[in-house]
Amino acid sequence: MALDLTQLTAEVERDNTVDQSAITLITGLAAALEAAKGDPVAVQALADKLRAQSDALAAAITANTPSA
DSSP states (O other), X not given: OXXXXXXXXXXXXXXXXXXXXXXXXXXXXXXXXXXXXXXXHHHHHHHHHHHHHHHHHHHHHHHXXXXX
């Protein structure tokens, strides 16, 4: 019986893509916070943007997760 690694390979690639996206997000967030330090308006705008992105991600996860 031959082992088909196609699906496993695709899942590993998808996981790598998600990991890289998280790294990019965290790096970008750190840079944005560094640039905004000392400017409360910019920090609040960054917090608002992050909250909106977090809400959108949570909604997408909820919408695409099957019920138990």
